[in-house]
């Protein structure tokens with residue numbers, strides 16, 4: 001069974017490139033912890049970046065019954 005394609009993320013961190021769907025955290029500091037340290041990046045609007053649909057899940061965010069590991073279920077990856 002195919003699920004629909006995911007909409008583009010709302011934004012992404014400028015440093016760790018973590019994606020988010022929460023518009024309210026745009027321009028706020030990233031809350032991811034990488035190697036035990038809080039990321040120093042800031043979430044920027046998706047408009048700032050170029051996007052590629054994820055090949056592994058064809059933009060659906062799912063592979064079989066699981067979440068796509070390539071895009072963490074977003075269905076999109078930052079270009080480049």
Ligand SMILES: [Zn+2]
Pocket residue numbers: 013014015016017018030031032039040041042
């Ligand atoms: Zn980050």
Ligand SMILES: [Zn+2]
Pocket residue numbers: 054055056057058059060061062068069070071072073074075076
């Ligand atoms: Zn994917």
